[in-house]
Amino acid sequence: MTMELAIETRGLTKMFEDKLAVNALDLKVVKGSIYGFLGLNGAGKTTTIKMLLNLVYPTSGEAFVLGHDVVKDSVKIREKVGFVPEESHLYDYMRVSELIDFCRAIYSNWQVREVGRYLDLFELPLGKKVKELSKGMKNQLNLVLALGAGPELVILDEPTGGLDPVKTRDFFRVILEQVAEIGQTVFFSSHRLHEVERVADTVGIIHKGKLVFSKSLDDIKTNLKKIRVVFSEETSIAGLEKMPGVNMIKRQGRGYILECDGSVEQVKAKLNELNPVDIEVIDVGLEDVFMRYTGGGGDG
Ligand SMILES: Nc1ncnc2c1ncn2[C@@H]1O[C@H](COP(=O)(O)OP(=O)(O)OP(=O)(O)O)[C@@H](O)[C@H]1O
Numbered sequence: 001m002t003m004e005l006a007i008e009t010r011g012l013t014k015m016f017e018d019k020l021a022v023n024a025l026d027l028k029v030v031k032g033s034i035y036g037f038l039g040l041n042g043a044g045k046t047t048t049i050k051m052l053l054n055l056v057y058p059t060s061g062e063a064f065v066l067g068h069d070v071v072k073d074s075v076k077i078r079e080k081v082g083f084v085p086e087e088s089h090l091y092d093y094m095r096v097s098e099l100i101d102f103c104r105a106i107y108s109n110w111q112v113r114e115v116g117r118y119l120d121l122f123e124l125p126l127g128k129k130v131k132e133l134s135k136g137m138k139n140q141l142n143l144v145l146a147l148g149a150g151p152e153l154v155i156l157d158e159p160t161g162g163l164d165p166v167k168t169r170d171f172f173r174v175i176l177e178q179v180a181e182i183g184q185t186v187f188f189s190s191h192r193l194h195e196v197e198r199v200a201d202t203v204g205i206i207h208k209g210k211l212v213f214s215k216s217l218d219d220i221k222t223n224l225k226k227i228r229v230v231f232s233e234e235t236s237i238a239g240l241e242k243m244p245g246v247n248m249i250k251r252q253g254r255g256y257i258l259e260c261d262g263s264v265e266q267v268k269a270k271l272n273e274l275n276p277v278d279i280e281v282i283d284v285g286l287e288d289v290f291m292r293y294t295g296g297g298g299d300g
């Protein structure tokens with residue numbers, strides 16, 4: 001069965017002169033999911049998002065958002081997608097209340113009740129001009145406006161960059177509530193691993209323009225494990241690296257760390273045949289996964 005996709009890219013590529021910013025990206029975001037798009041600074045997240053919204057023209061490959069071609073049908077996409085950019089592009093001279101009224105007038109599907117609720121939650125000062133708001137407040141306002149239009153898909157480019165921990169929690173509560181209520185799809189970029197781990201149900205990692213990892217968080221929790229094994233004397237475990245499910249083996253003192261993707265019990269049984277003095281299965285968190293695939297670190 002093929003799941004319905006909110007976003008699909010095939011070989012999507014962007015060259016800026018001689019810089020390969022996005023490299024043959026094959027991305028699949030299932031409808032109704034909350035997809036965390038992770039990557040280091042400069043990995044290609046914003047460039048990918050801009051191609052989805054036809055703000056940057058792909059060098060090659062193709063992409064579909066809600067079934068529409070991003071280049072040919074960008075107008076239809078804009079009608080159905082709420083977008084919160086990395087940097088705010090709001091009308092600075094308008095008051096918050098004027099901006100809300102303005103959007104309410106242009107969007108046929110404006111969610112009056114929800115917008116009221118979000119404005120209360122964020123305690124946004126309705127009488128202030130947009131240019132008088134802090135960076136975090138502008139982020140919140142952007143989110144309210146993006147969700148207010150009642151979009152099928154919300155695309156957020158590092159949405160919580162300027163938010164304090166309390167507002168970050170409120171921000172995601174709003175999103176999660178709305179998703180639960182109307183089955184929206186959310187695609188958001190981030191390098192805050194804890195945030196992604198808490199909110200997303202699916203995670204993709206982009207590294208140097210390539211999608212190096214894409215899995216559901218459930219799958220990560222159930223299948224990705226580390227086995228730490230210690231022997232009383234020098235013991236070779238040669239051959240185990242070829243066992244299905246074993247990704248990588250590292251030496252550690254008189255033992256080894258085996259990074260596994262599935263088949264943990266079989267691998268453990270095999271190791272037990274070698275009479276270890278200690279053997280332990282350790283859960284792998286998103287941080288381990290991120291480090292493994294980027295060779296670097298997040299900031300969260
Ligand atoms: N308009 C542009 N002209 C030239 N190079 C660009 C342009 N926009 C982005 N790049 C380059 O493309 C690469 C990807 O940038 P992008 O902004 O997509 O990264 P990002 O993953 O969003 O990073 P960050 O986490 O810092 O926001 C970087 O090397 C960047 O310097």
Ligand SMILES: [Mg+2]
Nearest residue numbers: 045046047086
């Ligand atoms: Mg970016």
